[in-house]
Amino acid sequence: MDTRQDELRRDLDATLQARKELGKEYESELVDSFLKRLESRLDARAEDRAAERQDDWHPAYRHRPRRPGLPGRPGxxxxxxxxxxxxxxxxxxxxxxxxxxxxxxxxxxxxxxxxxxxxxxxxxxxxxxxxxxxxx
CATH class of the missing domain: 1.10.287 (Helix Hairpins)
Incomplete structure (x- = not known):
């Protein structure tokens, strides 16, 4: 987890340094590119967590949600x-x-x-x- 935070911190530092060098004219483009990279990392983490949770389920029940019903028999x-x-x-x-x-x-x-x-x-x-x- 620390390596991901370190990478994110380095990306943010690089974006801030680029803003200092390029000026305020490119600020919105730099922020957009940083947010796209952040969003792609968040999407990858969410997909990893979803895959982990899906692997915990029994394969026969994976595609079919449990039907609500009374506590006894389903019918x-x-x-x-x-x-x-x-x-x-x-x-x-x-x-x-x-x-x-x-x-x-x-x-x-x-x-x-x-x-x-x-x-x-x-x-x-x-x-x-x-x-x-x-x-x-």
Whole structure:
């Protein structure tokens, strides 16, 4: 870290010496060039730190951010919402105007179908995230 600070200090001293020699006419160009060099160093440091952090992650999880959800299973949010909505939907679907018992079965078949599809999708996502061995 001291070598980087020493290099930066030398660059700043050289820029100040050049300003003394060239005069105030070139001050903005000298400052711009110094700031460009400083910015490129900062960018390089940021890229190095990002690469270090990325190397710490497991390769299978690197490209995919963690989905927010309830603390238990990832699909538990959908299950809770579908059960909460299932109560009023049951009342509406089972009324005689909406079809009675057939409407009730259609309503719950839709709820079960949505939860089943979400569970299969989540299972497929977990299988994709699992690291592959030599035998796969």
């Amino acid at each position: 538990s949010r959908l299950a809770v919402i579908s059960l909460a909505l299932g109560i009023p939907l049951t009342a509406i679907a089972s009324s005689p105007e909406s079809g009675g018992l057939v409407g009730l079965f259609a309503c719950w078949a839709g709820i079960v179908g949505v939860n089943f599809a979400a569970a299969l999708s989540d299972r497929r996502d977990r299988a994709d995230r699992r690291p592959r061995g030599d035998w796969d």
